[in-house]
Amino acid sequence: MDRPQHYRFHQGDRNLPFAAAEYEGRLANLRAEMAATGVDACVFTSMHNVAYYSGFLYCAFGRPYALVVTPTDSVTMSAGIDAAQPWRRSHGDNITYTDWQRNNYWRAIQSVTGSGRTIGFEGDHLSIAQKSLLDEFLTPKACIDVAPATMRQRMHKSPAELDLIRAGANVADVGGYAIKDAVKVGAREIDVAMAGRDAMELEIAKRFPDSEIRDSWVWFQSGINTDGAHNPVTTRKLERGDILSLNTFPMISGYYTALERTMFVGEVDNTSRKIWEANVAAHEYGMSLLVPGAKCSDITHKINDFFAERDLLQYRTFGYGHSFGILSHYYGREAGLELREDIDTVLEAGMVISMEPMLTIGEGQAGAGGYREHDILIINDEGNENITGYPYGPDFNVVG
Known part of the structure; x- marks a missing residue:
């Protein structure tokens, strides 16, 4: 049996709190900040930023979730237990990671960010353990705390x-x-x-x-x-x-x-x-x-x-x-x-x-x-x- 590290499972009609133009506007402002500070990809892990930029409000239950934003893509990362619900509630793409192998969550994120890039992360949310895994799997050239900038935008x-x-x-x-x-x-x-x-x-x-x-x-x-x-x-x-x-x-x-x-x-x-x-x-x-x-x-x-x-x-x-x-x-x-x-x-x-x-x-x-x-x-x-x-x-x- 083929057990993938991650896959896409999209079904049903999408329904978000706001129109697509609202999320595109938020992402455009974020990408302008990314360009100004040299960030290649943002890895958001908090409930508030994942929801703010994608519409998806996750329920962790011991599993990590994320939103990855690059200059061209916006992808939520969700656990298999949620099936297609995260996709139905997300603006942009969604990838489901599996439990078959430990840290498939980070492998799914790496499939979007690539390696050796400058990564934006939330210093007020990402734990020490997860930051170590970010460094291990993404091998970033540099890491920049984007939490203060996103807070200013949300104000x-x-x-x-x-x-x-x-x-x-x-x-x-x-x-x-x-x-x-x-x-x-x-x-x-x-x-x-x-x-x-x-x-x-x-x-x-x-x-x-x-x-x-x-x-x-x-x-x-x-x-x-x-x-x-x-x-x-x-x-x-x-x-x-x-x-x-x-x-x-x-x-x-x-x-x-x-x-x-x-x-x-x-x-x-x-x-x-x-x-x-x-x-x-x-x-x-x-x-x-x-x-x-x-x-x-x-x-x-x-x-x-x-x-x-x-x-x-x-x-x-x-x-x-x-x-x-x-x-x-x-x-x-x-x-x-x-x-x-x-x-x-x-x-x-x-x-x-x-x-x-x-x-x-x-x-x-x-x-x-x-x-x-x-x-x-x-x-x-x-x-x-x-x-x-x-x-x-x-x-x-x-x-x-």
């Missing part, structure tokens, strides 16, 4: 990306309203979270019937569980007067959006209301600062000053916002586009960024819990466009 969204992100924000709002309706004394966090997730997946299926329905999720936290932004859902039952964190995260073809809101069950005490209102005020002030020409670090310092004037800065727990686009809780994020003291990126039209101040008051103190509001804004020539519609603040979010 600037195309009109097609912006349309998808707007739709995602709308879906996040749908999840938020479903959660609001599900909040009641005695309900478990998991029950409320499932209501939001189900509503979002149904909305995605209605709006994007040809997409893969995957990876949307909800973090719904109550009481002490609100102290961290990424605390998992539990079976804790809601009690009257509980502080709540609503967090909906729809995923559409690798594009993640979010809605996050502070809520209370039934009533909110005066101390909690004052902290909540201060966080809302910081949220509104922060959104007013998101304009072209503003520097991320400067925005951060201004919000710090806002909180310091109210003796609340010591309760801040993380930065005030981050980029959106190809990302998730387990892959990707534009580290150069975050609202933190150490990020000096200047905002430009076409960037998408959140505003999400959070204050955490420790258990046992008056007003204990985590307070967080989160809106998504598109930077434009006039300032910004807020694409989050679900209301924030006490007037709407004391529920159940």
Whole structure:
């Protein structure tokens, strides 16, 4: 029996999140960067760059995946266990590598890159072990880290990306309203979270019937569980007067959006209301600062000053916002586009960024819990466009 190292298995109709012209435009920009830096072939291994340049969002399960881009070719590399699904979801060519011989993955990549070339790789993703195999099988003349350049490209969204992100924000709002309706004394966090997730997946299926329905999720936290932004859902039952964190995260073809809101069950005490209102005020002030020409670090310092004037800065727990686009809780994020003291990126039209101040008051103190509001804004020539519609603040979010 002939056992090939790799082969092509293409069947079915191709269906991608964007038109072919969108991917060709992204690849053209990448190839211009490659030409300017002397890179002969890029070997992308991260979920976010493979998806960004090809449309294919892989599921690794212990197997490596890749996208190889040369001046003339764009080829995804996938494992045999996936059959033709990667080809149906990829722009360009696809090669399937087999398990019959160890490192057929690298042999498949070498069949496209050739040997002795200058290879672009992702220094923030490729492991030491895989980098050693790259050197062994591709015998590169030189290796250049292209991760920073690709991150800069992903920061600037195309009109097609912006349309998808707007739709995602709308879906996040749908999840938020479903959660609001599900909040009641005695309900478990998991029950409320499932209501939001189900509503979002149904909305995605209605709006994007040809997409893969995957990876949307909800973090719904109550009481002490609100102290961290990424605390998992539990079976804790809601009690009257509980502080709540609503967090909906729809995923559409690798594009993640979010809605996050502070809520209370039934009533909110005066101390909690004052902290909540201060966080809302910081949220509104922060959104007013998101304009072209503003520097991320400067925005951060201004919000710090806002909180310091109210003796609340010591309760801040993380930065005030981050980029959106190809990302998730387990892959990707534009580290150069975050609202933190150490990020000096200047905002430009076409960037998408959140505003999400959070204050955490420790258990046992008056007003204990985590307070967080989160809106998504598109930077434009006039300032910004807020694409989050679900209301924030006490007037709407004391529920159940």
